[in-house]
Amino acid sequence: MEREIFLARVRDYNEAGWRLALINVTTVMPVGAPGHGAAHPATPAPEPAAEAGLPGAGADASADGPGAFEIAWGFARDGQFETIRERIVAGEAVPSVSEFFGAAFLYENEIRELFGIDVTGVGVDLKGQLYKTATKVPFSHAAVKARLAALAAAAPGKRR
Amino acid sequence: MKRTTIPFGPQHPVLPEPIVLDLVLEDEKVVDAIPTIGYIHRGLEMMVERVEYTEMGLVVERICGICSFMHGMGYCVSLESIMNVEVPERARWLRLIWAEISRVQSHLLWLGLGADAFGFENLFMHCWRMREEILDIFEKTTGGRIIHSVNRIGGVKRDISDGELAAILAQLQGLGAAFKETARVFGTDPSIRHRLSGVGVLSTEEARAVDAVGPMARASGIAMDTRLSGTYMYDQIEFEPVVETAGDCLARVLVRLREVEQSIDIIRQAVEKMPKGEGQAIETKVRGLPTGEAFTRLEQPRGEVVYYVKANGTKNLERFRARTPTFANIPAMIKLVKGSDLADVPQIILTIDPCISCTER
Numbered sequence: 001m002e003r004e005i006f007l008a009r010v011r012d013y014n015e016a017g018w019r020l021a022l023i024n025v026t027t028v029m030p031v032g033a034p035g036h037g038a039a040h041p042a043t044p045a046p047e048p049a050a051e052a053g054l055p056g057a058g059a060d061a062s063a064d065g066p067g068a069f070e071i072a073w074g075f076a077r078d079g080q081f082e083t084i085r086e087r088i089v090a091g092e093a094v095p096s097v098s099e100f101f102g103a104a105f106l107y108e109n110e111i112r113e114l115f116g117i118d119v120t121g122v123g124v125d126l127k128g129q130l131y132k133t134a135t136k137v138p139f140s141h142a143a144v145k146a147r148l149a150a151l152a153a154a155a156p157g158k159r160r
Numbered sequence: 161m162k163r164t165t166i167p168f169g170p171q172h173p174v175l176p177e178p179i180v181l182d183l184v185l186e187d188e189k190v191v192d193a194i195p196t197i198g199y200i201h202r203g204l205e206m207m208v209e210r211v212e213y214t215e216m217g218l219v220v221e222r223i224c225g226i227c228s229f230m231h232g233m234g235y236c237v238s239l240e241s242i243m244n245v246e247v248p249e250r251a252r253w254l255r256l257i258w259a260e261i262s263r264v265q266s267h268l269l270w271l272g273l274g275a276d277a278f279g280f281e282n283l284f285m286h287c288w289r290m291r292e293e294i295l296d297i298f299e300k301t302t303g304g305r306i307i308h309s310v311n312r313i314g315g316v317k318r319d320i321s322d323g324e325l326a327a328i329l330a331q332l333q334g335l336g337a338a339f340k341e342t343a344r345v346f347g348t349d350p351s352i353r354h355r356l357s358g359v360g361v362l363s364t365e366e367a368r369a370v371d372a373v374g375p376m377a378r379a380s381g382i383a384m385d386t387r388l389s390g391t392y393m394y395d396q397i398e399f400e401p402v403v404e405t406a407g408d409c410l411a412r413v414l415v416r417l418r419e420v421e422q423s424i425d426i427i428r429q430a431v432e433k434m435p436k437g438e439g440q441a442i443e444t445k446v447r448g449l450p451t452g453e454a455f456t457r458l459e460q461p462r463g464e465v466v467y468y469v470k471a472n473g474t475k476n477l478e479r480f481r482a483r484t485p486t487f488a489n490i491p492a493m494i495k496l497v498k499g500s501d502l503a504d505v506p507q508i509i510l511t512i513d514p515c516i517s518c519t520e521r
Contacts, residue, residue: 019371021457021488022466026479074455074466079389081455103371103491124494131520132198138206151210 003095009084013075014100021081022074023097023107025115027139028087029148030067066090067141069117073097088117090141098123106130116140161186166502170199174277174506177516181494181509185502193497195490201520208477213239213450216477218309223482224518225306226269227460229262229298231482232311234458237392238469239313239446241454248441251315253434256393257325258302258310259458260423260430264332265294266461267416267423270513271346274413277510278355286342290335297328315443322436329431336424343417356410360496360508363407370491374463375419376512379404379411386459397429412511419461449473460485462513484518 067090072083088094096119098104105124111117113130116137135143164185170178178199184192207219217239221232233255240247272287295305301320302308310317320328346352362372367380377384378401385401387394402418404411450471457466463485470479489512496508 019368021371021464022455022468022481022483024468024479024481024483026470072468074468076457076464076466079391081457083455101371102369103488106487106490126194126196129194129196130198131201132196133201133203138203144209147206147209 006084006086007095007097007099010073010097010100013082013084016077018075018077018080018082020073020097020101020104020107021076022072023104023111024072024074025111025117025139026070026072027115027141027144028068028070029141029144069115071111071117090116091118093118093120095119096121096123113137114139163191168193168505168509172506174273174510175514175516176273177514179514179516179519181497181505183497183502183505188502190497190500190502190505193494195494197516197520199520200517204521205480205482208480210476212475213471213477214313214475216480217311217313220480220482221307221309221311223484223521224515226266226515227262227462227465227484227518228306229258229302229308229311230458230460230465232308233259234456234465234467234482235469235480236311236313237458238454238456238467239450239471241456242450242452242469242471243313243446243448245314245444245446247315247444250319250435250440251442252393253430254316254320254442255311256397257320257427257430258298258308260426261294261297261332263423263461264420265291265298266513267420268294270416270461271342271413271420274510275346277506278352280345280349280352283342283345290339290342293331293335297331300324301328312443314446315441317443319440319442321438325431329428332424332427336421339420343420346413346417352413353410356413356507356511357406357408359409359504360500360511361406361408362492362496364405366495367407367492370495371488372463372492373488374459374461374485375402375412375415376463376489376492378402379415380407381405384464386457386464389457391457393430396433397426399426409507409511412513416513449475450477462486462515462518463488482518482521484515484521486512486515486519489514490519 069088071086074083096108105122108119108122109126109130112119113128166183168181168183169175170180180196182194183190204219204223211219217232217235220235221228223231268287268291272284275283299305302310362380364381367377367382383401383403402415404414451473453470455468457464465485466483468481472478493512497505500508
C-alpha cells in the first residue's frame with residue numbers, strides 16, 4: 001500500500017474516534033523453511049477482526065527471499081475492532097502512525113527491537129532501550145530460523 | 161537549568177516488579193521519563209514454536225500471577241473462535257464468575273499495595289486479608305490459588321455445584337459488606353485524600369490521546385469497558401462502567417473501590433441467571449488442528465487486553481500475541497510523570513496498577 005494511502009486511512013480512523021488497540025507483527029518465514037506452514041493454505045480471518053487493509057505488493061516470502069512480516073494495525077471503537085494489514089519484505093521500512101495516535105510509539109519501538117523492522121518517524125524514539133532480551137531481535141527471520149532448526153534437530157519428526 | 165537524570169527502578173519500594181524509568185529532572189520537576197523493560201521478559205509468545213496449541217493455554221496463564229485466569233480464558237476464546245467451537249452455556253457463565261472473582265482479587269491486591277505505599281500498613285493488611293478469602297475460593301473451585309489451569313479450549317475443566325455457588329456468593333456478599341468500611345477509609349481519610357487528590361491528573365482529552373484503558377481511562381471520565389461490547393455472557397448482565405472525572409490518583413483509587421462492589425453484584429446476577437442443575441455440559445470436545453486467525457478482547461482488572469492468535473493447520477501456532485493493559489497504559493504513565501514533582505512519581509506509577517510481568521510476557 002502506498003505510504004500516503006496508508007497514512008490517510010490511519011488518519012480516518014483517528015478522526016472517526018477509533019483508538020489504536022494494537023500493532024501486531026507476525027514473522028513470515030520463506031517458503032519451505034521450518035515454521036512456514038505452506039502445506040496449509042491460510043484461510044480468511046474470521047470475525048471479529050474486520051480487515052480494512054490490503055497486502056503489500058512487494059511482499060516476498062519465496063524460498064530464496066529474505067522472508068516477510070505481516071503487520072496489523074488494530075483499531076477499536078466501543079465493540080468494534082478493525083485492522084489495516086500490510087505485508088512487507090524484511091528490510092523494508094514502515095511509516096510511524098504516532099502523528100495520529102500518541103501511544104503508537106511504544107508499539108513501534110517494540111517492533112523495532114523485537115522484529116528489527118525500521119519504523120520511520122517514531123514520535124518518541126527509545127533508541128533500542130525499551131527491551132532487555134537475551135537474544136537481540138528475537139523475532140527476526142534469522143533468529144526464528146535458528147530456533148526452529150534447533151528444535152527440529154532435537155526432536156526430528158515430532159514437530160509439525 | 162541544569163538537568164539531572166535519576167534511575168527510578170528496577171528495584172523500588174513501590175514496585176513489586178522491575179521497570180526502569182530514567183527520570184530527567186530540572187530541580188524537583190520531572191521533564192522527561194524514558195522507560196526500560198525486559199528484566200522479566202520470558203519470551204512466552206515465542207513458546208508457540210515448541211509448545212502445541214492444546215498446551216499453550218497453560219503457558220499463557222503464566223503470563224501473570226494476578227490475571228492468570230483471564231489470560232487462559234482469552235487464549236481459549238481465541239482458539240474457540242478459530243475452530244468454531246460452541247462452548248456450553250454453563251461453562252461460559254462459570255468463566256464469567258471466575259473472571260469477576262479475579263477482578264475482585266486483583267483490585268484488593270492493588271488497594272493493599274497502594275495503602276502500603278502511602279503508609280497505611282493496617283489498611284494494607286485488611287485488603288490482603290480479604291484477598292486471602294478470594295484465593296481460598298479459587299483454591300476450592302479450581303484447585304489453584306494463583307495458577308488455576310481450569311480453562312480448556314471448548315470450555316472449563318471443573319464445574320461448581322449450585323450449592324457451592326450459593327455459598328460462594330454468600331461469602332462474597334459478606335466480604336463486600338466488610339469491604340465497605342475499608343472503602344470508606346480509602347475514600348474519606350484526610351491523609352489519603354491529601355496525598356492523592358490533584359496528583360497525577362490525566363484529563364479526558366489526554367486519556368483519549370494516549371489510548372488509556374481500564375480504570376485509568378474510566379478515572380478520567382471515559383466510560384470505556386470491553387465488557388459492554390456484549391461479548392461473552394456480559395450482554396445478559398446489567399451494569400454500567402464505573403466512571404470518575406477528576407483523573408487524578410484518588411479517582412483511580414475510587415474507580416477500583418467501586419469496581420470491587422460491582423464485580424460482586426455481577427457475580428450475583430450470574431449465579432441467579434445461569435441455568436441450574438447438576439450434570440450439565442461444561443466442555444465441548446475439540447478435535448483437529450486450527451487454521452485461521454482471531455483477535456480477542458477482554459476486560460481484565462487493569463483494562464482491555466487484546467489477544468492475537470494465528471494458526472496454520474499445524475500443532476504449533478504461527479503467532480500468539482497478548483497486548484496487555486499495562487502495555488497500553490505506559491504512554492499514559494509517561495505522560496503523567498512528565499511535569500510531576502519527583503516526590504509524586506511513586507504514587508502516580510502505583511495508581512496505574514502496573515503489571516510488568518504482563519507487559520513483558
